[in-house]
Structure formats: C-alpha cells, structure tokens
Amino acid sequence: DIMQALSLLLKPEGILVKNELYMEQMAEIFHYSLQIHYPYVPVICSQCLILGSHKIDFLYDTLTEHDYSTPNLYIRQLADIDDRHEYVHDYRRNSTAIHLCKEEDAPEEPEPVDQKRSPGILMIVEAEDATLDLSDTDNVVQALVTALVDAGLTKVSTFTYEHPKRSLLGIVLEQGYITARVWPEHKYVGMDLHMWSSFDLQDAAKAALVKALGSDANEESSSQYRIVAGGMFGTPTWKEDTKKCGPIVTETCETPAEPPVRATVMETKIHTSVLEEAIQLIPEESYTIAVVCGSDASACTSLDIVRKDKTATKVLPLTPCEGISDGHSYEE
Incomplete structure (x- = not known):
C-alpha cells in the first residue's frame, strides 16, 4: 500500500512522519513507532505526529541538537528539556514489522514484452534572478539546449515566439519536451519540463537548466514541484523505464537480530x-x-x-x- 511504498523512500536510519492517527499502520511497517501529542496548539487545539523508523529507537537513541535561529514553541534546545518523553503518547517496538526486501536467490524480474502503460512526469520549474541575458531569445534557446544535452537528453527541434516584453520558447526532446516563458524585465523564466522516458535524468536536467540561466547562485532563486502526467507510447527506452518506475526493493533479506533489551533504571x-x-x-x-x-x-x-x-x-x-x-x- 501507499504507506509501505513511502517506507521504501527512507534511508536505513530514516524517519517517516505522518500527522494525525496512523499509529496502527506505522507499527505494522516499522520496528519503532512513536506518537507525539502536542496540546494547546492555536486554532486546531492539539496536534499529534506519528514517527516510524527501522533503526531509530525513539525512546533511547541519543537526541540531536538541531540548529535553528527562530523561536520555537515546542522544540527546545536540549539543555532546556527536563523530560525528553514529555510529549510522548504511545510507543511501539515491533520485531515482526513488515520488512520489504528481496530474497538473495530470487530470480530477476522478467523483461516486459508489451507496453501496458505510459507514465509521464511534469516538473514545473521557476528560475528567478537570472544572470543570463534573457532579451536575446536565440542565446537563451542555445543555452538551454546545451544544458539539456549535457544532462544526457537528446534534442529534436526548437521553436520560439517573441513578444515585446516576453518570449515563449520550446524544445522538443526524444525523452519529452520543455516550454519556457521568458520575462527579461523581471529576470524570470518559468519552465515546464515534461518527460515521458528517462525519468532518472529529470533532476540533472533541472539543475543544468537553472545553472545555464544563472539562477543557481542563490538556492532561494529557484523552486520546482512535480506532477504525475501522461506519457508517450513507443519510446525506445520504455523497457528500461518500466523497470525504474515505482518503488524499487534493493535491500537483500536478512534475518534481523532481536533488538537488545535495555537495562535502564527508571527515574x-x-x-x-x-x-x-x-x-x-x-x-x-x-x-x-x-x-x-x-x-x-x-x-x-x-x-x-x-x-x-x-x-x-x-x-x-x-x-x-x-x-x-x-x-x-x-x-x-
């Protein structure tokens, strides 16, 4: 299910956090689960968070001092915490938690024969404070094409549409396409990077585009989000892309050692x-x-x-x- 799929995104020592009451579901998936309850929260009265991890034992592992400069109502400096369990409501340790892994001698997944579906991923990218001369449309197109090719993508064709104050340009790729709305006056470029194959190159392509526009000097000058969209049937890499889609189980199954019983003196x-x-x-x-x-x-x-x-x-x-x-x- 979706919770199990999300757990695959974690590092071995990672923590998954869900708001509201997901304690039972988390306890089935993770070795360690914790419910934190914050009372007296403005507007919503109270707030609970459910934490799950395969490696982090929330009751006993060493706390980390996080560096934050703004005042915080709940998360205090370690020196100011008298009781680390002040907000703990429930705790579970489940040595039989669901552990998604692959058997060491499991056969490889068979290569797909027919393309059953064609997913696509649309990434919306905003680049501000661009240092590239955006008034020269041809120069912008060339800079973006070079960045995409360097990221491993293949150009098919380009098009441009110019307006007195802005321009629209597009680059058709074998793996998808990109449209960019360029506003030289505001040093701003809004891009739609839609890919229907070689999805693993999308992050590298985004980084290369932002760098080509000169918006990489400050990390706050660019932002992006992704939307799952439709794709294109018949791409030459569809078999490889099918294997990369969805959660991928890479960890080999091992018999987990029973966590040691901690001899802790109760306060x-x-x-x-x-x-x-x-x-x-x-x-x-x-x-x-x-x-x-x-x-x-x-x-x-x-x-x-x-x-x-x-x-x-x-x-x-x-x-x-x-x-x-x-x-x-x-x-x-």
Whole structure:
C-alpha cells in the first residue's frame, strides 16, 4: 500500500512522519513507532505526529541538537528539556514489522514484452534572478539546449515566439519536451519540463537548466514541484523505464537480530507517579497489599508510597529470608 511504498523512500536510519492517527499502520511497517501529542496548539487545539523508523529507537537513541535561529514553541534546545518523553503518547517496538526486501536467490524480474502503460512526469520549474541575458531569445534557446544535452537528453527541434516584453520558447526532446516563458524585465523564466522516458535524468536536467540561466547562485532563486502526467507510447527506452518506475526493493533479506533489551533504571519520580496512579485503579474500598522489597525494607520506596494510601488496611512488606544476603545464590 501507499504507506509501505513511502517506507521504501527512507534511508536505513530514516524517519517517516505522518500527522494525525496512523499509529496502527506505522507499527505494522516499522520496528519503532512513536506518537507525539502536542496540546494547546492555536486554532486546531492539539496536534499529534506519528514517527516510524527501522533503526531509530525513539525512546533511547541519543537526541540531536538541531540548529535553528527562530523561536520555537515546542522544540527546545536540549539543555532546556527536563523530560525528553514529555510529549510522548504511545510507543511501539515491533520485531515482526513488515520488512520489504528481496530474497538473495530470487530470480530477476522478467523483461516486459508489451507496453501496458505510459507514465509521464511534469516538473514545473521557476528560475528567478537570472544572470543570463534573457532579451536575446536565440542565446537563451542555445543555452538551454546545451544544458539539456549535457544532462544526457537528446534534442529534436526548437521553436520560439517573441513578444515585446516576453518570449515563449520550446524544445522538443526524444525523452519529452520543455516550454519556457521568458520575462527579461523581471529576470524570470518559468519552465515546464515534461518527460515521458528517462525519468532518472529529470533532476540533472533541472539543475543544468537553472545553472545555464544563472539562477543557481542563490538556492532561494529557484523552486520546482512535480506532477504525475501522461506519457508517450513507443519510446525506445520504455523497457528500461518500466523497470525504474515505482518503488524499487534493493535491500537483500536478512534475518534481523532481536533488538537488545535495555537495562535502564527508571527515574524515581516516574516510578512514583506510575505506582500512585495504579493504586487508584483498585476498585475495593479496603484491601491488603504485599510489597516485594530488598533486604532493607526501610529503603523500599514502593513500600513508603503504598503506606501513604489510606484505603490499604494492611501492608505486608516481603523481604528475603534471614541468612540470605547480597551475593547469596538464592537472593533472587
């Protein structure tokens, strides 16, 4: 499904974040899942985020100090965080999570015989603060053609349409086409890069186009987004393109090692809060309760907490038998 497909986009130590309630779905896919709940959020009242990862254990892994200069209501500097689990609502560790991989001896996918579909990808690119002389249309066309060829694409033909204040140009490629709206007055070029084959070259083509226009000096001078669109049947590379489309499973299946059990001492205040809340769940108005303590009952924190509860009519501390001291084989 879409969630499993998205998980394939992650690095091994990557984290997938979804807003709203996706805890159950994430827990089935990832080894570690965490739900964070932020209360008192303006306008929407509260916000929850679900995090999933195959390698990052959200409860125990070392936190990273991110560099940010603007004030932040929730994500504070590490030195200002007293409780790293303050906003944690749910946590799951699933050693049987779905792991998409390929068997080591699995046969190669058969080469397709008939072209069943023809996808295309349209990338919208905006280039601002261009340093190239945009008033010379022929020069702009030549610069863009050179950039596309250097990126590995093949030119078929070009066309131009000039207006007193702007121009429209197009470049037809074997792998698709590009149309560009050029505004010299504003040092701006808007481009539609539509490809129906060799999709893996699209990012390189975009970078080459932006560089050719001189909009690469500042990363904020260009932007882009992509839309899945229709393609073209009969392209010479359709078989190779079919193999590259969609999520590709590259990791070889291995028997995962069971994550080690972490021997972590629970903080006293957390232990106290949990025990106090658990006692309140006992439905009887009066009861007898036994508390397992170590050899020194006077140092038993749990015993002190239980004795404070007025509904406990009798409290029995359970300590080791006399003669069994620290280091004795039956101490446990």
